[in-house]
Amino acid sequence: MKTAKYNQQLISLDRYNREDYQKLYDDGKKGMLTCSVCGGPVRLYLGIKDKPHFYHHLSAKENCSEQIESSPSVQPSEEAEYIERNGFRIPKARSITAEAEREEKFIFPREVKIPSPFNPFPPAKPGVKLNYLKQLKDAGIHFDGNQEKAVVFIDGPLLILAGAGSGKTRVLTARTAFMIEEKKVDPGSIMLVTFTAKAAAEMKKRIALYPGMSPAKVNQLIAGTFHSIFYRILCFHDRENWSSDKLMKKEWQREQILKEAGRKLQLDEKEFAYDLALQQIGLWKNTMIMPHEVKPESPWEEKVAFLYKDYEAAKERQKLFDFDDMLLGCYKLFKEKPEILDNYQNRFHYFLIDEFQDINKVQYELMKMLSSKHGNVCAVGDDDQSIYSFRGSDPAYLFNFKTDFKNTKLIILNQNYRSPHEIVETANTLISANLTRHEKEMRAQFSGERPPVIFHPYDEEEEATMILTDIKERVEQGERPGDFAILFRTNAASRAVFERLANSSLPFRLDQDIESFYERFMIKGMLSFLRLSMNPDESEAIKNILPSLFLKQSIFRDLQANSILNDCSMLEALTHVKTGFAFQEQKLKRLIPIVRSLSSLSPVAAIDIVEKDLGYQDFIKKRGNEGNQLEKGSDDIRDLKVAARNFKTVGEFIEHADHMTAMNAEIKRSSRNLTDAITLSTIHRAKGLEYGNVYIIGTVDGSIPHDYALDAYRNGDLQPLEEERRLLYVAVTRAEKNLFISVPQKRRGRKANPSRFLSNIKRKMPNQDLGI
Ligand SMILES: Nc1ncnc2c1ncn2[C@@H]1O[C@H](COP(=O)(O)OP(=O)(O)OP(=O)(O)O)[C@@H](O)[C@H]1O
Missing domain, CATH: 3.40.50.300 (P-loop containing nucleotide triphosphate hydrolases)
Structure with missing residues (x-):
C-alpha cells in the first residue's frame, strides 16, 4: 500500500520526498506509522525485491481491508525507458529532466540481461593415474x-x-x-x-x-x-637492526617524516599530495630505484625525489625502517653475504x-x-x-x-x-573494456537462478537499509549469514552498512583495520565542538578541538588551571588563554556562545556552523589532507552530514556516534572467531575469497572508479582507471550465486553518476535497461 498515517497526517509515497524515505523507514520501526484504514502499525519496506511500500506490522494485517500492494520481483522496467507518442512506442530521450527524475524517482532494480545462453563448454578431462590423485578424488576434490x-x-x-x-x-x-x-x-x-x-x-x-x-x-x-x-x-x-619496535607501522608516521622534509621545500600541505608522494616512494623502492637513481619525469616527481632522499636519510638517522625496507634489506643481505643465500638456496x-x-x-x-x-x-x-x-x-x-x-x-x-554463467559473462564484459590486458574469456560451468541485479538506492543510508532488508529476507528463508559479503572501495564507505548491521541482530565480521568512522581525525574534531555544547567540561573534547583552533596541546594544562582559578568551565577557560595574538584571543572569546548554542540545533545545522563560523573549513583546508588524493578531510565531513541527517538533536547524534564507536571495537573483538557471519570488507581484502551472495556498494564515479583515478585519467594517465576496473572485476567474481550491484543516486549529499564501468555492459550486451 502506498498510503499511511504519519504525525496525524495521511501521506502517500508517490508524493513523499524521496530523500525522506529513510526517515519514514526509521520512524516506522519506532511505531510512528499507522494504517489509514485499521489504524494498526505499519512500516515502510525498503529492499531490493519490491518497490517501497507500507506493510502491516504485527497482527492487524489479517483484519484490515487495505491490501499490501504486491510488486513484481526484480524486473526490467520498460516504462522508464519508453513513452507512447502518436501511437508509437519510442525511447525516452535522455534529458536534463530525465537526469533530475533519476534522482527523485524510485528506480526499480534491474537484472542484467545476458544475451548468450549458457552453453556448457566441457573442461579438459582428467586422466592421470596416481595414487594420491585418487585419494583426493575420493575425498571429493576433483580436478579437470x-x-x-x-x-x-x-x-x-x-x-x-x-x-x-x-x-x-x-x-x-x-x-x-x-x-x-x-x-x-x-x-x-x-x-x-x-x-x-x-x-x-x-x-x-x-x-x-x-x-x-x-x-x-x-x-x-x-x-x-x-x-x-x-x-x-x-x-x-x-635481530638488533630489524627489531619490530623500529618498524614504522602506521602511514601517519611515514607521512610525518615526509612532511618535515616538505617544509624544507616549503610545500603547502593543503596542496601537496603527501599520500601520493608516499605511494611514489614505495613504488620506487619496490622497483629497486634508490634515491640517487631516480630520474624525475615531472616537476612533481622532482619534489618527491627530494623528499625520498630526505625520508631515507631521516629513517637511517633514527634507525627506523618501513615495510618496503624488509624486502630491500633481505635482498642486500643475500647480495652481501652469499653464504647466507647459499644456505637458503x-x-x-x-x-x-x-x-x-x-x-x-x-x-x-x-x-x-x-x-x-x-x-x-x-x-x-x-x-x-x-x-x-x-x-x-x-x-x-x-x-x-x-x-x-x-x-x-x-x-x-x-x-x-565458482560463479554461474550470468555472473561470469557480466565479469567478462566488464573487464573486456580494459586496454592493457591479455585477451581471454572465462567459461562458466553452470547457469544460475538469476542474473546480477543492479539496484538504485537514493543514497548511502538507503543503500544500507536495502541491503540489510535483502539479507534479512534471505536469512529468514534459510540462508546462512556467512554466505553474504558486502564489499566497498574504501573503509570510509562502509559507515552506513556498519551502522545498520550493528543495530540488527545479524552476526557480522569486520576487518581489524577498519576504525570507527567517528574516530577519524577530522570527524573527531568536529564532533568535539558538538560535545562541548552539551558538556563544556569534557576534557577529551577540549583536547580534540585545540588543533582546529591552531592551539598547541600544551595549552590544555593552562585551561585546566584557568578553569579552577576562574571557577569556570573548561570551554569558558578558553577566553582566558593568552596566545600573544589579539585576533586569536578575540576569536576564542567569540567562540564560546556559538559553541553553547549548538546543542539547540539539528546536528546538520550545528556542523554547518562549526564549519563556517568557527573556522573548521579553514582548518580542513590546512590540515585536512586536502592535497591528498585518496582520503580528504572535507569528504569525511560530507559523509558526516549524511549520517547526521537521521538525527533531530545533537545529543542523539553524539550518543549514536559513541555507541557506534563502542560497537566497532566490540564487533572486531567478538567476531574474530565467528564462523557464520556476514563479511564487511574492502574489495582489496576480498581478493581470493568467495561468498554465496555479494553486494557491491557505491558503484558510482568517484567511488569506483575512485576520484584519484578519474583525476589521473583527466591528466592523460589511463592506468589507475584500468586498475579500478580490475577492482570491480575482482568484486564481481567473488559471487558464487547472487550478485547485487548498488548504484546510489546520491553520494556524500550530491548527485552521483553511475560508474562508467557499467556502461560497457550496456554497450556490449544489447537491449540493456540498467536504470542508468
Ligand atoms: N575442478 C573443480 N571442480 C569443481 N569445483 C572446483 C574445481 N576447481 C575449483 N573448484 C571450486 O571453484 C571455486 C573457485 O576455486 P578457487 O578458489 O581455487 O579459484 P581461484 O582461481 O583461486 O579464484 P580467484 O582467483 O577468483 O580467487 C572454489 O569453490 C573451488 O572449490
Missing part, C-alpha cells in the same frame, strides 16, 4: 585435465595463467599436499608465498584437511607473505607463488635468487586481478616469466567453477 596437470608437474618452472574462480587455490593447495604425500618431498623445503597472511592461513588450513595431511606436517611448510617470510630471515641474521627446493600478477621487482628478484639452484618455481596469476600496481606490482613479470625461467611449462585455466 588442466588443473590435474598443474598439480602433478612439480619439477621445473611452471606458469599457471588462470582466471577468476578457475581453481588456483585448489591447485596450489592440492599440489603442495601431492608433493608431500605422493612425492615424499620434505615440507620444510617448500616455500608457499601468498599475498596476505589471511590467505596463507586459509591455505594451510585447507591443506591440513587433505588425505594424509596433518597440522604437524603443514606447520613445517614455510608459508606466508613475502614480507613475513623475508622479515623472519632478516631478524634471524640481524640449499634449504628450499620448491616455490609456489600465488597472485603472481601482484609481484614487484624486489620480490621477483628475491625469488629468482632463491630458486636459482633448483629452478622449481610454480607461479600462479591472473593479470585481470592485478590491483596493486600503485605499489609497484607489475603483471609483466607474469608474462616475462618464460624468458627468465627457461623451459617453463605453461598451463592455462579458463574454466570458472
